[in-house]
Amino acid sequence: MSVNGSPEPQVQRHRLWRDVDLRAVAPFAALALLLVIGALVNPNFIGLTNLANVATRSAFIAIIAVGATFVISSGDLDLSVGSMVAFVASLMILFMNSGAIADPSLMLTAAVVLAVVIGGACGLANGLITTVGRIEPFIATLGTMGIYRGLTTWLSQGGAITLSSPDLQTLYRPAYFGSVLGLPVPILVILIVTAIAAFILYRTRYGRHVVAVGSNRDVARYSGIAVDRVRTIAFVIQGLCVAIAVLLYVPRLGSTSATTGILWELQAITAVVVGGTALKGGAGRVWGTICGAFILELVGNIMLLSNFISEYLIGAIQGSIIIIAMLVQRSLTRRS
């Protein structure tokens, strides 16, 4: 017990610094590397317009992935988010087309509320099926993925659902294309959503419980945490994030179809993992997630801006880059 106090804490602090920070920093290092590569590939790349474009269009995946960070941290998985986007967007547009409310701004407000409520409800359904039904989240949400997508196809009769009122369209358009103090609205929304999410995850009791539940369910239960409730709420948060993404998505093209959001779930999960959150649960890195979403979008962007890659090989190279990014990240982290 009589250990000299002085040398020890140092070693420890040193180790901690390595352990904690590098892991969190790694995705940002990968991002920086990509920016450098991009700049070499095409001088237009590093321009403000292009970067703003990329950041803006990463908004959907980024926001959805923030929600996914909760679900994954709590040890679950949600494969239905892509279909959920299509479903919520369809209902929202159909509602606006119904003309139930005459005043455009009032109508828009009502539609926004509706979208959020539906998103939350879809998330709740996922959560309840997973927790109350005790079905593996992979299968439960694969099931609801089929359901939401099927309902969307049915609503749209396989085609597109397009916002019909030009008034509403004009009113709503700035929600995606506008900017505040030079910052495009979607980027602003990403930042706000992420900040709130980070606050919830790191600074509230609920956030703690998410991590505990993801890390070890029995321990959480023995500590008096309502495990199922924590998990269900994570799914609801995911649903709300999907709804927010929809609020940005609808003004962009003013329409959705049965193909909206296909495979977005894989992209969202990839963003979460590239951002440094482990799929087995127990630790969430919200800012890393955002970084991951941005990395994914950048890879596609660089590919398109480069002139020397056959369009047939883009998929292959994208795959390789993801693997390389993860290797870079690992090698940074492993040294600790």
Next chain:
Amino acid sequence: MSVNGSPEPQVQRHRLWRDVDLRAVAPFAALALLLVIGALVNPNFIGLTNLANVATRSAFIAIIAVGATFVISSGDLDLSVGSMVAFVASLMILFMNSGAIADPSLMLTAAVVLAVVIGGACGLANGLITTVGRIEPFIATLGTMGIYRGLTTWLSQGGAITLSSPDLQTLYRPAYFGSVLGLPVPILVILIVTAIAAFILYRTRYGRHVVAVGSNRDVARYSGIAVDRVRTIAFVIQGLCVAIAVLLYVPRLGSTSATTGILWELQAITAVVVGGTALKGGAGRVWGTICGAFILELVGNIMLLSNFISEYLIGAIQGSIIIIAMLVQRSLTRRS
């Protein structure tokens, strides 16, 4: 204290029976239920031709899912199998079209060997990236999924790759359409592959190691098991199973394209989970997997044979059925 000795052992047998058997039996119960529903929906359903058809066409997913059972039991995941099917099939057909060997039977034999080797190599690549690279299998195989798919697109230059020699086609056709003693070849192959897999998983040292590695990697390591090797071999087995599926796939359609096998990975994983293997690793249930693959195919078949479901809603109903099947399974198991 004063418990009569007699009722106890009985209870025990009762409980054990429930505990062990019901879990394994549950997927088969779900299957039986589906068969009943199918028979009600369409009288043709229960006919031998139809059931043989369904069993035959479930072959691809079933065989791939058998491989996935190994990967999942050892605690990993392989998302690249669908692309791998396309990639291996493309190379196999290209080789046969190359005319490198004049004699058709010799050529076919060589092509079969080639496919198996390539399948194994793809699996090995997945395994090494995951284990040596220490990348989450989800991301690693998402990466190789892009790579295999991209390479296929490039090989096919965006089009299809079709077996050109009619000789070879005639020679090879029975591998899918033929039958032995009245049993269609693909069903025979499913049975053989599953039997071998069950043997490996339940009756060999390697199988034990897979389960150990999947349930607790540290325990496996401290028991002198070469964890990375076991995991890598599981990926190789997955690759070999993909190759076997390709050997059946090529004679069926005689052609592949960049869209071959899209989303098969999700189907394979679903089959595994519906069959009763847990996604978090540990014990694998090979026969359950086959049953799961068959259930998936049956759901589609019933949907097609019933004429009262809007085709737009098929996805939604398929999703619901999967969830219901899992609920049935759980409620059977939970009673224990």
Next chain:
Amino acid sequence: MTLGGDAPRTAVLAAERISKSFGEVQVLFSVDFDVLPGEVHALVGENGAGKSTLVKILSGFENPTSGRLLLDGQPVTLPANGAAEALGIVLIHQEFNLAENLTVTESLYLGREVTRFGVLDRRFMRAETRRVLDQLGSHIDEDALISSLAVADKQMVEIAKAISRDARVVFMDEPTAVLSREETDILFDQVRKLRDAGTSFVFVSHKLDEVMELTDRVTVLRDGQWIKTAPTSLLDGEAIAQLMVGRELSSLYPTKHEPNVDEEVVMSVAGLSTGYVRDASFELRKGEVLGFSGLIGSGRSELMEAVAGLRPRLAGEVRVKGQVLPPGDFREANRRGLAYMTKDRKGKGLLLGEGMTANLTLQSIERHVRHGYLDPASEANAMARAKRRFDIRVRDEKVRVGRMSGGNQQKLLLAKIMETEPEIIIIDEPTRGIDVGTKQQIYHFIAALAREGRSIIVVSSEMPEVIGLCTRVAVMREGRMVGMLEGEEISEQMIMRYAAGLRRQASA
């Protein structure tokens, strides 16, 4: 049931005719038990006697099959899953109950986080954690991740967690199993202080000297039945042991068997260093039992894992029978007849979700391969043999290992290692959580192995164990081997002197 003589005080918490069955297996038979205010009540019994089950029932983690609980004399149904903490009833689980991804502070406050305006008051919680840890004399960093802690430190976190709550009754299920003497002393001081302030403790332990030292009353369970409750002062260790086992115990330790000086050196370690351990060298002779003693965290496990190839080493050489052992290759070490038994039976030793047989043969599965496939009959034979040899007691043959009592798990782990028939056996904490009767069996077993010509390294924090078993004892301190004691030198005082850094040998 209550003691004669004393003024009748109402028990804080009492159990009346508690029975418990898991499915068809009954593990408690109409047990009575009570805890008086401000007492330390020992609960002892053999492995599998039902101690853990009883304390789980008393703290609301399990429901009794029949019988009732009284809180302050009133019948209660305790809320499940630790919610009984609100009533002042706290349990330190025998198995760690910590989430690996949380920090020490987070774990301490899990489920009862302190918030201000809905925001976690992290500074407050951290300061409180620090205070409690300091009180326990623990130097663990309050921000360290649980996953980075050694087993003993995890135990300290569990203890800190329990005493940081305003508890009326604290159940401690083998809290000292992994603690050093010093840490145990600090813990006991705390317990006494809290007891004097009115808190009651239930202390489950297999260390009878500690029971004698700390507790006021003792309750003995045997095979799920209540045997006796008596004031500690009326009993002694011998008497308790006899009540537990139900028979007379012969001497705990077998006679030592010293190998010849010119006996072959089967293993030699030279200049071995890892991140923490520096420059360790020692030799092991055929038929020898070599002990490794030292304080918790002195690096004994790290050294042994490096020797066995489970951990990378930075420098040094290990030779087995003269042949150099390649570093970092545990499997090769196994092949050369070197086995290592981990102290972390739950995390690294056993597959908790599998049955006993699968665990037993995991490391030696090739012995059961016939013509290329596994022979279940041969495995079943091995299991039957192991159960006899190690006296593994379960009431349900097919029980998942995670549900076996701690001591029986330990025996199964030892059996699993012995299935590989190693020549050199490194045993890390051989008797963690094992009752006296079984301890004796294990000691005799180790001695028998040595007589057969096998060589054994015993790493243990229990000094009597090292002293009673080993012909030589190495002492480690802060990652270095500071002494090697032989013959007469082997005594608690000498070991302590080296371990505490008051003495060191030039040669070591």
Next chain:
Amino acid sequence: QEEKTIGVSIPAADHGWTAGVVYHANRVAELLMKEHPGLKVVVKTSPDPATQANALQDLEVQGIDALVILPTDPDPLVNAIKEVKGKGTFVSIVDRAPSVNDSTVRDLYVAGNNPALGEVAGQYIKENTPDAEVVVIRGLPIPIDQQRQDGFDKAIAGSNVKVLDRQFGNWNRDDAFKVMQDYLTKYQKIDVVWCQDDDMAVGVLQAIEQAKRTDIKYVVGGAGSKDMIKKVMDGDKMIPVDVLYPPSMVGTAMELTAAAIYDQVPVHGTYTLDATLVTKDNAQNYYFPDSPF
């Protein structure tokens, strides 16, 4: 009238055009069943070739007298179609022809003309903007897409029209939006966008509008969705024309097939539909406001 069954196997509605196919197939199915009281028309959709092969088997199990199939991908389905044809069923293939497309495979072929879709677009661009610098957004890497590209290349061969870039937009609005954004970053001057599909044109137009770029003269889509036809009709500058590739061709094939099995009209061989250029003048004829596409 006699009891007969026609099986119709078409791709699942996975984007606008296929949604149109599904719509028209169902519309004509109802019409036909009204016309011929004993007739049963069964419409089945499938997302990919393997599933479609299964659907064919399932139709066969139900017992059909004729099959109308619009293959998701023709070559992989040849064997399955032959299987049906071998049972003596009357087979019509719509739109996508297998590489061997003769009477051994089918009785009737109603052709949409993929190469022509590319060719007409190329022709229009060559004639109206002879020195145009064009960016192309492709669909998915499957043969029909390749045929359209080949047709386009053939039309502009030898002219001054220059293709700056080709990338896949997966027949998806969102992907087309992204690709167009990046084209706009990459090229300071673009004259014409050819995206060969009206769904993708939606994304392209938004990307151009967002960038406020004025150098792009117009966008050529294809297929004839109601939204784009409307724009042509209204004289939208950005969408001066559309190239028709009508999803209603499946209906044409179904009508011909019904005629073949009931009226014993000898319908055999190939019916090729034009890839009509829709302009302001003729747009009115191709506008179906009720269709989902």
